[in-house]
Amino acid sequence: MNATYIQNSIAQLKTEIFxxxxxxxxxxxxxxxVLDENQLFYLLVPFLNGEEWQxxxxxxxxxxxIVYAALATHDHIKEFDAxxxxxxxxxxxxxxxxxxxxxxxxxxxNVALIRSLSQGIVARCEHQIKVYExxxxxxxxxxxxxxxxxxxxxxxxxxxxxxxEYIPIMEKSLLILRLEREWATYRRGQVTSxxxxxxESARYAGLTYNDVIQNKIVQLKTELLQVIENASFLQSxxxxxxxxxxxxxxASTNG
Amino acid sequence: MEKMKLKLLYSDLKSDIDxxxxxxxxxxxxSSDLINDASLHLLQAGGKRIRPIxxxxxxxxxxxxxxxxxxxxxxxxxxxxxxxxxxDVIDDSNMRRGRPTVKSQWNNRVAMYTGDFIFARALExxxxxxxxxxxxxxARTMVEICNGEVIQIEDKFRLDQGxxxxxxxxxxxxxxxxxxxxxxxAVAAGVDAKTVRHLxxxxxxxxxxxxxxxxxxxxxxxxKELGKPAGSDLLQGNIxxxxxxxxxxxxxxxxxxxxFAGTLTETERQxxxxxxxxxxxxxxxxxxxxxxxxxxxxxxxALPKHPVKKKLRDVALFMGKRKF
Numbered sequence: 001m002n003a004t005y006i007q008n009s010i011a012q013l014k015t016e017i018f019x020x021x022x023x024x025x026x027x028x029x030x031x032x033x034v035l036d037e038n039q040l041f042y043l044l045v046p047f048l049n050g051e052e053w054q055x056x057x058x059x060x061x062x063x064x065x066i067v068y069a070a071l072a073t074h075d076h077i078k079e080f081d082a083x084x085x086x087x088x089x090x091x092x093x094x095x096x097x098x099x100x101x102x103x104x105x106x107x108x109x110n111v112a113l114i115r116s117l118s119q120g121i122v123a124r125c126e127h128q129i130k131v132y133e134x135x136x137x138x139x140x141x142x143x144x145x146x147x148x149x150x151x152x153x154x155x156x157x158x159x160x161x162x163x164x165e166y167i168p169i170m171e172k173s174l175l176i177l178r179l180e181r182e183w184a185t186y187r188r189g190q191v192t193s194x195x196x197x198x199x200e201s202a203r204y205a206g207l208t209y210n211d212v213i214q215n216k217i218v219q220l221k222t223e224l225l226q227v228i229e230n231a232s233f234l235q236s237x238x239x240x241x242x243x244x245x246x247x248x249x250x251a252s253t254n255g
Numbered sequence: 256m257e258k259m260k261l262k263l264l265y266s267d268l269k270s271d272i273d274x275x276x277x278x279x280x281x282x283x284x285x286s287s288d289l290i291n292d293a294s295l296h297l298l299q300a301g302g303k304r305i306r307p308i309x310x311x312x313x314x315x316x317x318x319x320x321x322x323x324x325x326x327x328x329x330x331x332x333x334x335x336x337x338x339x340x341x342x343d344v345i346d347d348s349n350m351r352r353g354r355p356t357v358k359s360q361w362n363n364r365v366a367m368y369t370g371d372f373i374f375a376r377a378l379e380x381x382x383x384x385x386x387x388x389x390x391x392x393x394a395r396t397m398v399e400i401c402n403g404e405v406i407q408i409e410d411k412f413r414l415d416q417g418x419x420x421x422x423x424x425x426x427x428x429x430x431x432x433x434x435x436x437x438x439x440x441a442v443a444a445g446v447d448a449k450t451v452r453h454l455x456x457x458x459x460x461x462x463x464x465x466x467x468x469x470x471x472x473x474x475x476x477x478x479k480e481l482g483k484p485a486g487s488d489l490l491q492g493n494i495x496x497x498x499x500x501x502x503x504x505x506x507x508x509x510x511x512x513x514x515f516a517g518t519l520t521e522t523e524r525q526x527x528x529x530x531x532x533x534x535x536x537x538x539x540x541x542x543x544x545x546x547x548x549x550x551x552x553x554x555x556x557a558l559p560k561h562p563v564k565k566k567l568r569d570v571a572l573f574m575g576k577r578k579f
Contacts, residue, residue, distance in 0.1 A: 025405050074367040077344065088345045088408050091367070092401055095341060098371070099398040102378060106390035114390065115382035121375035126287040129368045132361065133289045 001048060001237045009048065010040045016058075017065040021100050029089040033069035033097060034076070038177050040065060041245075042170040043154050046163040049238045057161055060113050063101040064157045067117055070097035071124060113160060120156040124149055131193040139201045139212055143175065146182075146194065150174040165233055169242060172224040176217055176246075183213045221246055261303060264569055268311055271321045275307050278329045282376050293357045293369040297336055300352045305465075306331045308570065309433055310440035313454045315563040317444030326383040327443045331436050333377035334397065340370035345408070346491050353482030388442055396435040403427020411492035412515050414502045421499055422463070429469070430462030453557045457567065460551035464575045467544035470495035472577075474531050486528050489514055496543065500536035507531070548575035 014035055021033055043061050047053040073094035078087060105114045127145035130137065151174045155167050186195050186209065199209040228234070228242050265272055283294035307328035314324045342348070343356040344366050350356065358366035381393060407424050410416055437458035441451045473481065473488045474497050481487070488495045492515075494502070501507045510527040513519040519527070531537070551571045555564050 023405070025409060071371065074371060077363050077367050079363050083347045085408060089405065091341050091345050092404050092408070094367075094371075095338075095374075096398065096401040096405070098374060099394065099401050102390070103394035103398050106387060106394040109387035109390075111382050111385050111387070111390065114378055118375045118379035118382065122285075122372055122379060125368045125372035125375065126285055126290060129287050129289050129365060129372075132365050133287065135288070 001235075001241065003241075006041065006044075006048065006241060009044055010037055013040050013044060013061065013065060016062050017069065020062060020104060021066055021069065021097050023093075023096060026089055026093045026096060029086050030073070030093045033066075033093070034072040035065060035069055036072070039068055039150070039154065039174065042151070042166075042173055043157070045166055045170065045238065045242070046158070046161075048241070049166075049233070049235055051163060056108070056110070059104065059108060060110065060157055060161065063104055063113065063117065064153055066097050066101040066104075067121065067153055070094045070101065071121065073097065075128075113157070116156040116160050117153060120153040124152050127152075131197045136204065137197070137201060139198065139205060139207075139216075142194070142198050142201055143216060146178050147171055147175045150178045165231070168227050169224065169231065172220050172227065173242075173245070176220045176224065179213055179217050179220075183210075183217070186213075260573065264566075264573055265308060267566075268308065271311055271324070272304065272307070274321055275304070275325055275328050275332070278325050279332060282329055282333060282380055283373060285372065289361070289365065290369055290372050293340075293361060293365060294373060296354070296357065296360065297340065297369075297373075300354045302332075302336075302352070304332060305570075305574065306335055306432060306436040309436040309458055309461075310443075312563055312567055312570070313437040313440030313446070313458075314444035315566075316441055316450050316454070316559070316561055317446035319444055323384075323443060324440060326381060327389070327439045328436075330377035330381040330393070331432070331439065333373050333380065334393075335432060337370045337373040337377065338400065340366050340373065342404075344370075345404070348483070348487075348491075350483045353479075384443060386442070389439060392435055392439055392442065396431050399427050399431050403431070407493065410494065412494075414494065414511065416494060416499070418496075418499065421494070421496055425463060425466040425470075426459070429466040430459045433462035433465065434458035450559060453554050457551050457554035457558075457571075460547045460554060461571045461574060464544045464547035464551065464571075467496055467540055467547070468575060468577060471497060471537055471540050471544070474528060475537065484524070486524055486531075490519070490524075496540045497531055497534075497536040500539050501531060501534055504534070507534075544575055548572070551575075 014037075017035060018032055043064055047057070047061070071094070073090060076090055101117070102114060105111075127148045130145055151171045154170055154174075158164055158167050158170070182192060182195050182198070185192055195209070198212065202209050202212040224246055225243065228239055228246070231239065234242070279298055280295070283291070283298065285291050285294065310328040310331055311324055314327075339351065340357050343351060344358050344363050347358075348356050349359040356366070357369050381389065403424060403426070407428060410420055410424060434455050435458070438451055438455040441454045446454070470488065473495065474486060476485060478484050484490065489498050498511075502511070507527075507530065510519065510523065510530070513523060548571060552568060555567050555571070558564055558567075
């Protein structure tokens with residue numbers, strides 16, 4: 001398995017997701033669904049590692065991708081320009097994708113995954129809304145929330161299909177990637193609602209935002225390399241691909 | 256007065272409706288205080304709960320068990336609630352049923368997460384039922400409702416539309432979920448296919464009649480009764496039946512030009528409402544609603560003999576003649 005094979009697998013999954021949610025009007029005004037290739041890669045790791053991956057697992061992975069696209073679409077809703085056609089259709093695009101994931105699973109009778117993903121969405125919404133609550137939270141609680149937002153739905157899919165051993169690698173990787181994005185955005189002088197929340201908790205604990213994020217990323221990368229190294233269920237080429245991603249990430253952070 | 260009538264109408268279902276109300280509260284219970292506040296804010300705003308009522312009435316033709324029926328009735332109402340929260344973001348509405356909307360009480364993002372949360376809870380709830388047919392009916396309905404809303408946005412501020420466009424829109428916007436409520440209740444209770452078909456069609460016709468009356472009330476009712484400014488539909492660009500029937504009226508034209516340009520003053524809004532209220536468009540719209548109501552009653556006639564048929568008729572007539 002080489003980088004091209006991985007890239008092709010991700011591209012194929014993306015295409016299948018796009019096909020399942022295509023809608024002429026929505027695409028005209030809101031573009032294609034928002035998909036994070038890193039999330040798709042970690043969603044595919046069991047497949048890349050040769051786990052049983054029949055039509056059911058393939059369809060399940062597609063619907064997980066659709067749910068992420070639905071929720072990510074709603075993350076783009078703004079407080080201003082509220083009645084623009086684009087904003088109105090962005091709300092509906094997210095709802096349409098949610099309807100489609102449900103329809104696909106209903107047609108194949110996969111009630112168990114509908115249940116798991118619904119529970120995952122409930123938890124994700126509860127974590128996402130935390131930034132608008134007044135309750136004081138610790139930095140670790142915010143890291144838990146970010147982790148759930150990034151990887152909770154993939155975990156639900158892994159748990160249902162007995163891929164649970166992949167969860168620690170996927171969770172740590174996606175948390176690192178999100179923290180790196182938050183840090184890069186912060187360094188450009190832009191503030192997200194999550195970075196504001198993290199900064200406030202860091203200040204409350206007598207720390208700086210930079211230190212908190214940097215230390216967490218370093219700690220996670222160390223742990224992640226260790227987990228990959230010890231993962232006896234991983235084929236050597238998959239192990240190498242995962243290690244290469246962490247090292248590329250370390251290089252980009254240092255560079 | 257109207258609410259009293261409605262309560263009287265549902266009196267023999269009261270204990271089951273109370274169970275559903277309690278379940279709705281449980282269903283939206285969250286580990287997030289903000290979601291709890293927003294969801295309770297919505298629940299306390301009330302609503303006619305017509306969709307759960309139709310689930311229960313549809314189920315009466317089969318093996319009626321409230322413990323099972325609540326697993327259908329609750330999610331159907333939750334989906335309706337979630338769509339209202341998102342609709343208020345789409346329409347930038349600040350008031351609904353006389354109360355601030357979630358988006359105005361908090362903000363758009365909170366409304367989006369609350370809607371997504373309620374929607375997910377609805378699906379989590381209905382997975383207590385394993386029958387794939389139940390899920391297929393609900394899923395198709397949800398996708399179609401969404402398609403209807405997309406069309407509604409495309410049709411906004413467009414006067415080059417006909418009655419066919421309007422009926423296609425209200426079918427998806429309202430009639431489908433009412434139709435599916437009747438169908439889902441019946442399917443979950445194991446009702447035979449022929450009866451399910453009549454119930455589904457009954458729900459569709461009642462839903463069409465209901466939405467036409469809703470559109471008439473948006474013009475005829477007072478701001479206080481509506482809990483929002485009368486004529487809000489038109490102000491948001493939605494061309495409802497009474498307006499569609501008046502679109503070529505020379506006296507209506509200047510108002511429409513101003514509405515579309517966003518320059519209609521409050522005095523002009525009042526004058527416009529007075530004009531539409533006096534026009535025969537209201538009577539024509541009411542007649543169209545009656546036509547659908549008549550078709551709904553014909554579907555009841557085709558149902559097998561059952562005491563609940565009278566209740567279906569009463570609820571349909573109430574909805575077609577309601578004043579709020």
